[in-house]
Amino acid sequence: MSHFTTIQTQIRDLDALAEACRELGVELTTGVTARGFAGNTREGEAVIKLNGPYDIAVNKATEDTYGLTCDWWNGHVAKEVGENYGKLLQLYGVYKASREARKRGYSVRRQSLKDGSIKLAIGGV
Numbered sequence: 001m002s003h004f005t006t007i008q009t010q011i012r013d014l015d016a017l018a019e020a021c022r023e024l025g026v027e028l029t030t031g032v033t034a035r036g037f038a039g040n041t042r043e044g045e046a047v048i049k050l051n052g053p054y055d056i057a058v059n060k061a062t063e064d065t066y067g068l069t070c071d072w073w074n075g076h077v078a079k080e081v082g083e084n085y086g087k088l089l090q091l092y093g094v095y096k097a098s099r100e101a102r103k104r105g106y107s108v109r110r111q112s113l114k115d116g117s118i119k120l121a122i123g124g125v
Helices: 014-024 073-081 083-103
Strands: 004-011 027-029 046-049 056-060 066-071 107-112 118-123
Touching (some): 014 083, 083 107
Antiparallel strands (some): 004 066, 046 056, 056 066
């Protein structure tokens, strides 16, 4: 029995996703299979290789977005990337917004807040 669940997201930039993964201490890679409960696996165009026993498969959901698929059993994935990918998606948003702002010539300043959120200050050059 497979426990894999796919959540549709607005992931559009795999480079920004890779940066978010690095900050969390995990790696976005290709050519591997995502691991799940009881030896179950899931193919992915890319895979977020986690430190624990499970991984996250990254596959095209639409022409320009990706879905994330993993096995949530026993909290292994949530420990590393947050419930419902919360920490991962927050960092993805930070890196995506920062990359887009810098492309347009803006400066970006990042501040981590006490509640765990991240504040971005984007200003003109």
